Amino acid sequence: MARRSNREEILNQAIQQFAAAGYAGVSMRDIARTCELNVGSLYHHFNDKQQLYLAAVQQAFAGRAARLLAVLESPEPATERLMRLIEVLCQLLGEDQTFSRLIQREVIDGDEERLKQLAEQVFGQLIAALNRLCQQLNPRLDPALLACSVIGLVLHLFQYAALHRHLPGYHPEHEQPEIIRQHIQQLLCQGLISPPSSRGSA
16 A cells, blocks of 8 residues: 655655656656655645646755855845855755756756746746846846856856766866865956956956
8 A cells, every 4th residue: 555655755756856867757657656655646746747846846946045045135245245155056066966967957858838937936036136146246247147157157067077077187176066166266256356457468
């Protein structure tokens, strides 16, 4: 007889499976089996797979979003908030890369409706706050593109690690969150924040 699972347990199992196999690679039956539920019991909690998926991403992101928003909305100067944001992002990704893989899978799958719902329901508030910070950092640059560049830079260095290990110039410390943090902070400070007069002449 299948046992009963609570909503949080179902979501935790779904997070792991969606991160490993992507949206298309996981069925409601797969998740029910992992949770030792019959499929009907799973539908008692979620109307369909898309609703379960969105809830799983929200669950995976909820605690992380609170930490990141606290940094972005702090009264510190813009440059210090950016440095702290990089630090927290690297900490989060270093602790658990499941969420990073979850988002990477979704971007690869590229389903427009799911991406739209993720943007509106999961990432919207955080990215709006990051856009405001980027506008303060450098009004000459497009804040939305700058925000995407900052997030993309951090995510890429974690997601790229498996390939990077086999490429020229690799050192094991390149995978350490602290080394990644230092590199990105230095890169952004020297390439973005420093005024042109301090960058030296060509």
